[in-house]
Amino acid sequence: MAMAKPELWSSPVVQTLFARSPPAPLSPKDIWRQDLIAQINQLSVNLNIRAVLHLLNDDFNGCHELVQTQEGDPYSDHLHAIAHRREPDYENSKYWIARFSHEHLIEIYSPGGTITQAKQEMTKFVNAVSVEASGNGVADHEKRQWEEMTRLARILIDSE
Numbered sequence: 001m002a003m004a005k006p007e008l009w010s011s012p013v014v015q016t017l018f019a020r021s022p023p024a025p026l027s028p029k030d031i032w033r034q035d036l037i038a039q040i041n042q043l044s045v046n047l048n049i050r051a052v053l054h055l056l057n058d059d060f061n062g063c064h065e066l067v068q069t070q071e072g073d074p075y076s077d078h079l080h081a082i083a084h085r086r087e088p089d090y091e092n093s094k095y096w097i098a099r100f101s102h103e104h105l106i107e108i109y110s111p112g113g114t115i116t117q118a119k120q121e122m123t124k125f126v127n128a129v130s131v132e133a134s135g136n137g138v139a140d141h142e143k144r145q146w147e148e149m150t151r152l153a154r155i156l157i158d159s160e
Contacts (some may be wrong), residue, residue, distance in 0.1 A: 023146030
């Protein structure tokens, strides 16, 4: 049986990930908290929620293994695009951006805009990160990336 939303929001793993500070690096070298991997895997929630939680924990393999099993699901493909951007595999990230669409893209990337504009913003962000993976703009990119990932996580958890 799946966890109820309030129970999921109050779970230690979700609380720990959302309280993370500073935001996750653009392309981390290691998983943030090894101890969270098993906790995420044991959650009784849908695959995309587990995948986004792995992403918030800098566990690309954990995320990638899950989303790969649901290729064609727009939220899995969205997570796939983010995971590849963070690896960093920028061209593969753009490949996945071109392959999916869902109703929440606008609120994540282009409030008040269109799906097309949202996807353009995603691609622009991949390009910006690829150009400035180190230097003065990194902190802003990390903040934007954290907002992107936590917004997507909220959407997935709230739709559980």
